[in-house]
Amino acid sequence: MNLILLGPPGAGKGTQAKRIEESRGLVQLSTGDMLRAAVAAGTEIGKRAKEVMERGELVSDDIVIGIISERIDQPDCARGFILDGFPRTLAQAAALDDLLAAKGRTLDVVIEMKVDDEALIERITGRFTCAECGEGYHDTFKRPQVEGKCDKCGSTEFSRRADDNAETVRARLMAYYRETAPLIGYYFCKGTLRSIDGMADIDDVTRQIEEVLTDIARAA
Ligand code: AP5
Numbered sequence: 001m002n003l004i005l006l007g008p009p010g011a012g013k014g015t016q017a018k019r020i021e022e023s024r025g026l027v028q029l030s031t032g033d034m035l036r037a038a039v040a041a042g043t044e045i046g047k048r049a050k051e052v053m054e055r056g057e058l059v060s061d062d063i064v065i066g067i068i069s070e071r072i073d074q075p076d077c078a079r080g081f082i083l084d085g086f087p088r089t090l091a092q093a094a095a096l097d098d099l100l101a102a103k104g105r106t107l108d109v110v111i112e113m114k115v116d117d118e119a120l121i122e123r124i125t126g127r128f129t130c131a132e133c134g135e136g137y138h139d140t141f142k143r144p145q146v147e148g149k150c151d152k153c154g155s156t157e158f159s160r161r162a163d164d165n166a167e168t169v170r171a172r173l174m175a176y177y178r179e180t181a182p183l184i185g186y187y188f189c190k191g192t193l194r195s196i197d198g199m200a201d202i203d204d205v206t207r208q209i210e211e212v213l214t215d216i217a218r219a220a
Contacts, residue, residue, distance in 0.1 A: 001026060001080040001217065002105060004087070006183060007113035008176040009169065010120035010127075011198050012205055015136055016113070017084040019206050024213065027076050030084040031064050034071070036161075054162055056171030058088055058179055065095045072103065088180045093187075109216045110187040111209060113198035117173060124169045131157035142202065 001024065005013040017028040035053060038046035045067070049059045068086055071077065087093040100107060115123075126139035132155035137144060145151050150158075163172065187193040196208040 001108045001213065001220075002083075002100075003080075003108055003213070003216075004083040004110040004187075005113060006110050006180075006187070007115060007198060008117075008120055008180075009172040010123040011113040011115045012123075012202065013084045013113065015202060016205060016209055017082045018136070020082050020209065020213070023210065024080070026080040026082050028082050028084055029068065029071055029077070029086065031059075031067060031086040031088075032084075034067050035059060035064075054168070056163055056168040056175060058175050061089055061091045061095070064088070065092060065099075068096070069099050072099070072105075087183060088175075090182055090186060093183055107192060108220070109194055109212060110183075110192045111212055112184055112187075112193060112195040113205070114195055115198040119199060120173065121166060121169050124164050125166055127164055128158045128160045130155050131159045 003020075003026075005011075005017055007013055014028075014030060014032075017030065020026055021028045035046070035049045039050045039053070040046070045063055048063065052059050064086055068083070072081065083096075087096050096107070123138065123141070126141070127136065128139070129136050130150040130153060133150060133153040135150055135152040136142070137158070148156055150156075163169075184193065194212045196205065196212065198205055200208065
């Protein structure tokens, strides 16, 4: 099964993608994570992306389309993948259609996560992750069970993203409404869109997504 999690910054795409990855054996493909890895490694793509990401703007379509096209060809994607943060523009969506068709693959469902804007800002500015294994946490909504220690790997090192500040979040939201929100209509017209309530608590959002995926698998 191949799916897209579609929603604004902080909607919970990454949180839920990791859960679906575990429950369904699909691979999470996060263009944000891939770009941050390129920035950290100082590659040519990373150098081009760094300042754009810090401003909260979108990296150019050709870069992210190239990254995804190569990644989908890796053997671990054969069972299916979860696109998290891609596509983000109509040009990226059209390119995805073309490259899936060329590879003889299909897109099964696009899950739109609906969230209030004020909640997004609170979610993003409170987010932190384990520096060792990448497990995600939140100052209010998801603290480690033992304070200062990662639930998953036990590390005591945590980090916060450079673009997770109140000012950049507004720029990211602006980019979402200008460039990405039109994809809701695009996928609705294609008949692949399903919408869920992303304001529910994390477990409930997982339940809603699992229901959609079970439905889609049954209809296939
Ligand atoms: P990217 O890394 O994709 O960031 P984003 O879209 O802004 O999304 P986030 O990772 O911030 O949010 P999320 O929806 O994954 O939320 P999360 O689960 O972490 O992109 C970063 C940048 O890279 C972009 O700005 C752009 O420059 C560039 N880029 C990436 N892809 C690109 C593309 N295709 N084209 C061009 N440029 C691209 O949750 C957030 C917090 O809320 C967490 O702390 C979590 O614990 C908490 N939380 C989650 N769910 C809930 C819930 N239900 N209730 C309460 N709290 C919750």
